[in-house]
Amino acid sequence: MPTGIQLRDAREQLFDAAECVLLRDGANALTSRAITMEAGCAKGVLHRHFEDFDAFLAEFVLDRIRRxxxxxxxxxxxxxxxxxxxxxxxxxxxxxxxxxxxxxxxxxxxxxxxxxxxxxxxxxxxxxxxxxxxxxxxxxxxxxxxxxxxxxxxxxxxxxxxxxxxxxxxxxxxxxxxxxxxxxxxxxxxxxxxxxxxxxxx
CATH class of the missing domain: 1.10.357 (Tetracycline Repressor; domain 2)
Known part of the structure; x- marks a missing residue:
């Protein structure tokens, strides 16, 4: 079971990777595979921390809104x-x-x-x-x-x-x-x- 710190780090890593893909390649290129490849982690990491891809995207948007x-x-x-x-x-x-x-x-x-x-x-x-x-x-x-x-x-x-x-x-x-x-x-x-x-x- 991951600790709170590990979970937070994984989320931030995935969010940063999503930002890179979005800025470089646009919204159409933003897939779970593209994000995990950018983050350098297994595709399953995203799905371990988020219910589905839209749940990930919602948390990503909320995180950027906080900025x-x-x-x-x-x-x-x-x-x-x-x-x-x-x-x-x-x-x-x-x-x-x-x-x-x-x-x-x-x-x-x-x-x-x-x-x-x-x-x-x-x-x-x-x-x-x-x-x-x-x-x-x-x-x-x-x-x-x-x-x-x-x-x-x-x-x-x-x-x-x-x-x-x-x-x-x-x-x-x-x-x-x-x-x-x-x-x-x-x-x-x-x-x-x-x-x-x-x-x-x-």
């Missing part, structure tokens, strides 16, 4: 420092330039995975929903500090930024958009609510 939650905390702590547009640009790069962006098509095309994530309490489109919440939380903190206008409609701005960011990063086949292009989009979306917007346009 977004950690990023959200760090982003909130950055409120009041740097330029708001720069901070949002970096946050979008962290989300869509990482495995989080690659998870979106995986969830979209696997019905059972979506169902399991719903049962786990996730709403909307997992990863995208959490990313929008991260941006909204940050913009709220900046609004409280007076760097975003008090009348800013953050519930609209956050998903707008996530949607536009996703489009910029989609179908890049490993080539990320230029940071300047992402920042230009962010500045355009936030132009009417950034208190420093007039200075940025000069």
């Amino acid at each position: 977004i939650e950690h990023q959200a905390a760090a982003l909130r702590e950055a409120a009041g420092t740097g330029a708001v547009a720069d901070n949002v640009t970096s946050a979008l790069a962290d989300v869509f330039g990482s495995v989080a962006g690659a998870i979106v098509p995986l969830i979209t095309f696997r019905d059972e995975l979506r169902a399991r994530l719903r049962r786990a309490g996730l709403v909307g489109l997992p990863v995208v929903t959490e990313a929008a919440a991260m941006i909204a939380s940050y913009l709220t903190a900046e609004r409280d500090l007076g760097r975003v206008a008090a009348e800013a409609d953050i519930d609209t701005l956050a998903p707008t930024l996530i949607g536009a960011g996703h489009l910029l990063y989609a179908d890049r086949k490993g080539t990320a958009p230029e940071a300047a292009a992402v920042r230009k989009m962010v500045a355009a979306v936030l132009a009417d609510v950034l208190q420093e917007a007039q200075h940025e346009r000069r």
